Amino acid sequence: MASSSSSNIQKDPSTYKTKVSRNENIAKLQAGYLFPEVRRRKAEHVLKYPDAQVISLGIGDTTEPIPEVITTAMAKRALGLSTVEGYTGYGGEGGEKQLRARIASTFYANLGINEDDVFVSDGAKSDISRLQVLFGSNVTMAVQDPSYPAEGNQKSLACDVRGFLIKNSKTKVTKSSIKNVAAVFLRIAPAIDHQTPLQCCTFLPCESRFTSAVQAYVDSSVIMGQTGQFQKDVEKYTNIEYMKCTPENDFFPDLSEVSRTDVIFFCSPNNPTGSAASREQLIQLVKFAKDNGSIIVYDTAYAMYASGDTPKTIFEIPGAKEVAIEIASFSKYAGFTGVRLGWTIVPKEVKYSDGSPVAKDFNRIVCTGFSGPSNIAQAGGLACLSPEGLEAMHQVVGFYKENTKILVDTFTSLGFKVYGGKHAPYVWVHFPGRISWDVFSEILEKTHVVTTPGSGFGPAGEGFVRFSAFGHRESVLEACRRFNELYK
Secondary structure (H helix, E strand, O other): OOOOHHHHHHOOHHHHOEEEOOOOHHHOOOOHHHHHHHHHHHHHHHOOOOOOOOOOOOOOOOOOOOOHHHHHHHHHHHHHHOOOOOOOOOOOOOOOHHHHHHHHHHHOOOOOHHHHHHHOOOHHHHHHHHHHHHOOOOOOOOEEOOOOOOOOOOOHHHHHHHHHHHHOOOEOOOOOOOHHHHHHHHHHHOOOOOOOOOOOOEEOOOOOOOOOOHHHHHHHHHHHOOOOOEEEEOOEEEEEEEEEOOOHHHOOOOOOOOOOOOOOEEOOOHHHHOOOOOOHHHHHHHHHHHHHOOEEEEEEEHHOOOOOOOOOOEEEEEEHOOOOOEEEEHHHHHHHOOOEEEEEEEEOOOOOOOOOOOHHHHHHHHHHOOOOOOHHHHHHHHHHHHHHHHHHHHHHHHHHHHHHHHHHHHHHHHHEEEOOOOOOOEEEEEOOOOOOHHHHHHHHHHOOOEEEEEEHHHHHHHHHEEEEEOOOOHHHHHHHHHHHHHOO
């Protein structure tokens, strides 16, 4: 007779499970939607039109080469690692002292920020997660709507499905098999993935449970247990304050209507709207935070794109050092999206309710879970901040800003209401009375250009489409030629 242990071994291994409980906060996360869906639709389009020249003005990745003055410095550092004199191992968790000092003097001169306030990292997204670990689970938070990439309201798509059936079906869709209902959905709603579970009902298919991407701010907050459950009817998490930013309020929230939260995530210049908060607006934001005892986490990924008197850092605002933490990155200045190098400013003046400095705890978080950014990447960062490197970065930024101007001029000449483009490499175009995904599909089908539907960034983005200026010049010019043909 076989022993019980050998009997267990013979069981289907796919049925085995441990006794470790799943993190209930991870289980609350909603499935990614926006950019995976954009990629899926692009792939389907390429299969449908294999000879078409598809141009992507969608996902905001950089396209132009890293300036040679910067790559030369990284190559030299890398080669140096093969010598006794040039080899270095672990560095400081907060970054090399020279780079921290250079960041402080370059971006925060005369603002009271010194190298001890600078924490060099592998990018903004990682630092957002570290800050969430720092704050813990017992905090409340506020985010902009729309923001990058927010949870999209896909209920409009489901309503379109119903409308299509009502207008075009000669026979009723009765209580039928999953296979038949799925076939109806897949014919008329290409946004629905083949693996999407569907329900049946009499006459019309039931609305599918569409989900979408949630920005790093929100996802990390969910993982930390700061939020309640996801409310499918409004496509939002409980315990998060969503600050509506639209043309009607100049893309800045009415703070008199914003509830008090512990943490306020704010991105300016903004992705996706391309807008930037004015000095007067940031004065309001800092005052609001001080009056409420909140901490602002200020994302400045596009600060070098800001024009005129638009603040490049929140620390230009009096009093901000007591209530603000700033996140920044080399990604969109030097093409470091793959190299990965950024920094976070945590002034010593920012303190908890018990009077202890936030920076001390953040340093502990960094030292506990991070061994410091790549020494090769940091060599590139130092080169970025040399006189030659700064000039090269401004040339890169200028290139993308010219792309932005081309897009703005094109849509303005076609009679569209155009926002953004002046302070960030994104153009936010309004298509009144239309559904963002419908416009996305129209543009893709008729011009072979990939864009990003505004509703994917949040409910306030419905009716808008985002056009990214990250692209080769000839691609942007060709895309605009096609837009002129489509909307003339």
